[in-house]
Amino acid sequence: MNATSTAWTASTASAPSTVNLARISTMDSTQAARLLAGVRQAALSGQRSRVLPRPVIEESWERMMLDGVDPDHDFRSRLLSVEELEERRRASPLTEIMPVLRDALVSVADAAHHIMVVCDAEGRVLWREGNSTVLRKADSLGFELGADWGESVVGTNGIGTPLVVRRPVQVFSAEHFVETHHAWTCSGSPISDPRDGRLLGVVDISGPLNTMHPATLALVDSVAKLAEARLREAHVTALDRLRSVAAPVLARLTGRAVAVDTHGWTAAVTGMPPTDRFALPKSLTLGHTWLPSLGTCAVETLPGGWLLRVEEDPQPLAATRVILDVSAPRRWSVTVEGGGAGSWTHELTPRHAELLYLLSTHRRGRSASGLADDMFGDPTRTVTVRAELSRVRRYLGGLLVHRPYRFTEDVDVKVILPEHPANLLPHSTAPAVREARRAAEP
Template identity: 65%
Template sequence: MEVTRLTATDAARAARVLGEVRASTLDGRPSKPAPRPAIRESWGRMLQSGIDPDHDFRADLLGRDEVERRRQTSRLRHVLPVLREGLLSLADTAQHIMMVADADARVLWREGSTAVLRKADGHGLGIGADWREETVGTNGVGTPLVSRRAVQVFSAEHFVRALHPWTCTGAPITDPRDGRLLGAVDISGPLETLHPSTLALVDSVAKLAQARLRDLHLTSLEQLRAVAAPVLARLGGRAVAVDRDGWTAAVTGMPYTSRVALPKSLSPGRCWLPALGLCTVEPLPAGWLIRPTAEPAPAPTATHITLDVSHPRRWTVTVAGCAGSWTHELTPRHAELLYLLALHRAGRSASALADDMFGDPARTVTVRAEMSRVRRYLGAFLDHRPYRFTERADVEVLLPETPLDLLPHSVAPGVIRTRGSTPSAPTWAERPPGHERERSNP
């Protein structure tokens, strides 16, 4: 059903129709019209997780100090001017509010119509509010963070009844450097204020924010390169200058790589890095000078690799061995690839992985390019022909409690098959009181 077309002429009728669709879905009956795909997927996650559709549950707001700490450490603070310029005029004109939330769906900034802000306070839309799907159901902040695409949620498309007077339109904002989820921007207001163009506008402004972050990143690397270039010119041997996140600004005496995987806490001195071996690390303004040593790497031993895909929005790989441990945050594509390799320990050919990822075994060029990027930080623990984890790697996979929460953004056939390997979720009416979820094991 084209919700925006119906609401453009009769918002009240659209709300009634969607209410009937929701009621049928909760009762386990097919509905006509059917929910839109993004809403259907979200409702499926809600039914699986046990969210009560008629209970307005809210978590406590974050304290002022914690909100300020998150604001100061979020890269979203750099793009607030872009978001304000693109969306606040709409918010004021259409009686909406703009909310910016971090990757945990915590509202960090909120601006817009004074009257709507007061109304929002009564629905828990305050600064520091928790708007994860698993907390308040389908909504314009939490759902885009899970699906990783712009979503409009109108009236009864909200899973929890208390939000039916609202229309919410949100889009995720990702880090253009590595695809990591930074948060979401949302425009919300009374249901009668929905406009068909709002979804496209919010999505476009989110992309403008990502472009601004890309420009800031390139500028910072240029500044670091200007500082590091004279230092590298005086050095003999191999060296690389990186920013605090490991992105390469300049290199000498060794092949260029766009990023060096760094441990979460790095300090001057000697340390072992997965891509370079034993290194000497020295501080630079806003970065590090890294010089690989000539000493041999530690002898190969059994290495424990933990692939954590238990969260709907963040995924990591942690390597622990004799040389210490380090953790790398994964992009959505790399999380899919490593999960599939962990699932098939005997290995997968490039064509098999292409079939798992895209449903097209001919897309081997894309698979090889992505695996080449994965090998930059995990190459010591991966073999190829076929692609697989090495035999000396002990691989542990941390899965979500609910199968539907496994990489929920993914449309890779190999991931979808895994999600569907367990019985489908019961409807709300079939779910027993006090339903408890069991932790999945690989």
């Protein structure tokens, strides 16, 4: 069985005898593990290696060294109590999709001597099922219910690393930063809430080194996408229910009004063109609020959502400050302050966090082709950039203008950066973000 199909690149700056190793998929698991152990040791000792780790692993190792994670010994965090575990399960939307994950993965994991592990967005193990023998082996690693498998606690792994980089990752043998995990291979894929892009957690398939197959990561990623699709179906059903309640209410109103769910998705409108979604403050309450895309609104409750009635007479309240917070490795937000409108915060998707960061570094503006080059290294991908910025302007309204894209001149923009450059949007593969990480290194 092939140990992994992961591509590896050699250092081009080495001596002419450097091995240009394109793949290790032809090796058995023992050979691959031995090679990776040498790569890891070279990285830890600061030596030049003939073979470099994959970028996602190399960047994770850099974060681990900055965070002071011990590469030689594992660290056991406090387990959640039974009560805490049950409370997290009840509060997590992952509970709704556990039947999907079980049906698709548990029987496969059991037969292949693997286990399926589902964690929340903090890396806490909420569910763990599969082969009983492997479950007992996992206990010896602290891979238990309620354990914290965040990257900053146990190092590079198939749960914590996908949570940081927000994409599927397979971590094979010595790619794990902590040596005690080298006998394992983990394949994890993040799961996001389709309603707001919020990271919900990760589903992972783990097992002993010699049982892992290179196709495991593709399987796990496909199941994660299936689970997100089920959440999306449930959301559509909930919007239909809200629409049936809101329609007769809106029919009796004059002026502009919109019925939205608690995430701002539109169920029905009157007196205005339909918009898919409106950004809402985190703590929306009855009374009056100001939204960049609507102005001042009267807020009333509906079963499963809100009724927003646009007040036509009051003057729109101009925001004067935008605070972009990209200091955390997994969650990012934009806060709008000033002009008497109070303060409200919107959690950002990974792509929107990238775009707003790039715009904050180009206060004089950036064209669509320039942003496409910054994001993808391809200036022709302007359609994607324009579509994403159109979504951003739904919650920032007139604070962003175009031709070129930029924050308005009268807005004060503050960016809260992470303490270490390596933690700047660690999920991002955008060339401009990667260059910003390198440029800020001491």
